[in-house]
Amino acid sequence: MKLLYFRTNNFLKLGIQTDHGIFDVDHYQQDQHGIFYSEKNIGLDDLSDLQAMLDKAGNDSRYLVNESGLTFGPCVRRPTKIICIGLNYRKHALESGMAIPTIPVVFTKYSNTLVDFGKDVVLGQVGKEFDYEVELGFVIGKIAKNISRENALDYVLGYCVANDLSCRDLQFRTSQWLMGKSLDHFLPLGKHLVTKDEIADPQDLFLQCKVNGEIRQQSTTADMIFSIAEIIEDLTRHFTLEPGDLILTGTPEGVAMGMPDKPWLKPGDIVEVAIEKLGSTINTMA
Numbered sequence: 004m005k006l007l008y009f010r011t012n013n014f015l016k017l018g019i020q021t022d023h024g025i026f027d028v029d030h031y032q033q034d035q036h037g038i039f040y041s042e043k044n045i046g047l048d049d050l051s052d053l054q055a056m057l058d059k060a061g062n063d064s065r066y067l068v069n070e071s072g073l074t075f076g077p078c079v080r081r082p083t084k085i086i087c088i089g090l091n092y093r094k095h096a097l098e099s100g101m102a103i104p105t106i107p108v109v110f111t112k113y114s115n116t117l118v119d120f121g122k123d124v125v126l127g128q129v130g131k132e133f134d135y136e137v138e139l140g141f142v143i144g145k146i147a148k149n150i151s152r153e154n155a156l157d158y159v160l161g162y163c164v165a166n167d168l169s170c171r172d173l174q175f176r177t178s179q180w181l182m183g184k185s186l187d188h189f190l191p192l193g194k195h196l197v198t199k200d201e202i203a204d205p206q207d208l209f210l211q212c213k214v215n216g217e218i219r220q221q222s223t224t225a226d227m228i229f230s231i232a233e234i235i236e237d238l239t240r241h242f243t244l245e246p247g248d249l250i251l252t253g254t255p256e257g258v259a260m261g262m263p264d265k266p267w268l269k270p271g272d273i274v275e276v277a278i279e280k281l282g283s284t285i286n287t288m289a
Contacts, residue, residue, distance in 0.1 A: 004019060004050065004053065004054065004057075004161075004197075004198040004200070004201070005019065005020035005195040005196070005197055005198075005201075006018075006019060006020075006045065006053075006078065006161065006195065006196045006197075006198065007019070007020060007025070007075055007076075007078055007194055007195050007196070008041070008075065008076035008077065008078065008080050009025060009068065009073045009074065009075050009076065010073070010074040010075075010076060010119070014041070015041060015076045015080050016028070016029050016041045017029060017040045017041045017045070017080075018068065019053065019057060019061075020195060021057070021061055021062075021067070023061070023062055023067055024067035024068055024069055024070060025067065025068040025069075025070055025073070026056070026057060026060075026061055026066055026067060026068075027066050027067070027068050028040050028041070028053065028056065029041050030065070030066050031056055031060055031066045032056075034065075040053070041080070044080070044081060044082075044083070044245075044246045044247030045144075045160065045246070045247070046144050046145055046160065046246035046247075047144035047145050047158075047160055047246075048144075048145065050144075050160075050198060074119055074120075075119060075120035075121070075194050076119050076120065077117040077118065077119065077120065077190075077192045078120070078163050078192050078193060078194060078195055078196040079117075079140075079142055079163065079192060079196060079247065079249045080247075081114070081247060082114065082142070082247050082248055082249040083245050083247055083248055084111070084244070084245070084248045084249070085111060085112040085113060085114065085116070085190070085248075085249045085250075085251070086109060086110075086111060086238065086248065086249070086250045086251070087109070087110050087111065087112060087167060087184065087250075087251040087253075088107050088108060088109060088229065088234055088250070088251065088252050088253045089104075089108035089109070089110055089180070089253060090103075090104050090108050090228075090253065091104070091107070091108070091227050091228050091229055091252055091253025091254075092222065092226050092227060092228065092253055092254065092255040092256060093226065093228055094222075094226070094255065094256035095253070095254055095255055095256045095257075095258065095261070096228075097256075098256050098257075098258070098260075098261030099258075099260060099261060103228065104228060104229075106237070107229050107233075107234055107237050107238075109238070110179075110180045110181065110184060111181070111184075111185075112167075112184055112185050112189070112190055112251075113185050115185065115187050115188075116168075116184075116185055116186070116187065116188060116189045116190035117188070117190055117192070118188035118190070118191050118286075120191075120192070120193070120194045120284060121191075121194075121284065121285060121286065122188070122191075122286065123286065123287045123288070123289040124168065124188050124189070124191065124286050124287070124288055124289060125187070125188065125289045126268065126269075126270060126288055126289065127186060127187070129170075129173065129186075130170035130171075130172050130173045130183070130186075131170075131172055131267065132170060132171035132172040132259075132260070132265070132267050133168065133169070133170055133171075133259075133267050133268040133269070133288070134168070134169045134170070134171055134258050134259045134260050134267065134268065135166060135168060135169075135212055135214060135219065135220075135258065135259065135268060135274050135276070136166060136167040136168070136169060136212075136220075136254035136258060137164070137165075137166060137210050137211065137212035137220050137254055137255070137276035137277070137278070138164075138165045138166070138167050138210075138251045138252055138253060138254050138276075139162060139163075139164070139165070139205065139208060139210065139224055139231075139251075139252045139278055139281075140162065140163045140164070140165040140192065140249055140250065140251050140252070141159050141160075141161070141162050141163075141205065141231060141249075141250055141252070142159070142160045142161055142162075142163070142196060142247065142248065142249055142250075143158055143159065143160060143244045143245060143246055143247065143248040143250070144158060144159060144160030144161075144199075144246055145158055145246055146243060146244070146245055146246070147235065147239045147243065147244040147245075148239050148242075148243045148244070149239055149240060150235055150236060150239045151236055152230070152232040152233050152235070152236040153232075155231065155232035155233075155235035155236055156199065156205075156231065156232055156235075158235060158244070159199045159205075159231070159235075160196070160198065160199065160246070161196040161197050161198040161199055161202075162196070162197050162199065162202055162205055162278075162281055163192050163193045163195065163196050163197065163281060164192065164193035164210075164276055164277060164278040164281045164282055164283060164284060165190060165191070165192050165193070165251055165276070166190070166191045166192075166212075166274060166276045166284060166286065167184070167189075167190065167251055167254060168186075168189040168190065168191070168268075169183050169184055169189070170182075170183040170184075170186060170189075171183060171259075171260050171267075173186075191276075191284045191286045192284060193278075193281055193282045193283060193284045194282055194284070195281065195282055197280065197281050197282075201280065202280060202281075205224060205231050206224050206225055206227065206230050206231065207223065207224065207225055208223060208224045208278055208279045208280065208281070209221075209222075209223050209278070209279040210222060210223065210224065210255065210276075210277070210278045210279070211276070211277050211278075212257065212274065212275070212276045212277075213274070213275045213276075213277075214266070214268070214272055214273070214274055214275075215272055215273055216273075219257045219258070219259075220254065220255050220256065220257035220258070221255075221257065222255030222256065222257075224252070226255060227252060227253060228253075231252060234250065234252065235250075238250070268288050269288065270288055270289055271287070271288065271289075272287070272288045273285060273286070273287050273288075274286055274287075274288065
């Protein structure tokens, strides 16, 4: 199942991608006097109900929205937490001049970094060294605390493509990375959150980043230092994860920071990040 959000009168509504158009979940629920899923974080327990709606009314034209002209929001509407894992690809750590981590490097972004799908990203005036990072994101589907890696994927709702945009001069002006990671709209996501049943192995996905059509990053999630299961195990030893929490899993080598000529992003640059089976997002820097 491919979940998404689209705007109607500036309100984000939950939709499901089908071969016939976007299934408007709230419109269907309104007719059925059911709960509005757009007002809550979707969890694993909701998937069977959503599938039942599709099976019953997924081809009913009353509940299908034409994709043309729609404005799509971020595929994760309101994450309680946005947690990022840094330096999680060996070659990226080396190109960054940093030691290979022996435990996950954890930092955060905030909801101000989310941006509508495909929207321009304003780089702003407070930094100069703007960089791209293609990353696999995943969303938690049920409350998780003290979870073993063997069972960790049972807590995943789905996966998405993400661009962890960074401003390196702000990132490294102190020992804390926050300022370089949490500028407004510095986390473009793909259109869809793809539920985990459609991804056989999240550690075997091809990912790529292009800037103005030139390939800058190209790798697979098999090269992660810490797998998704290991990340969940480590995080839930320390705090509880909840439905809707978004976790980014790191980026492979090829970022501008690691290149000799440091080709920082500038206004007018077009950045495309893509992951096999999850789609892509293309954003123009402004």
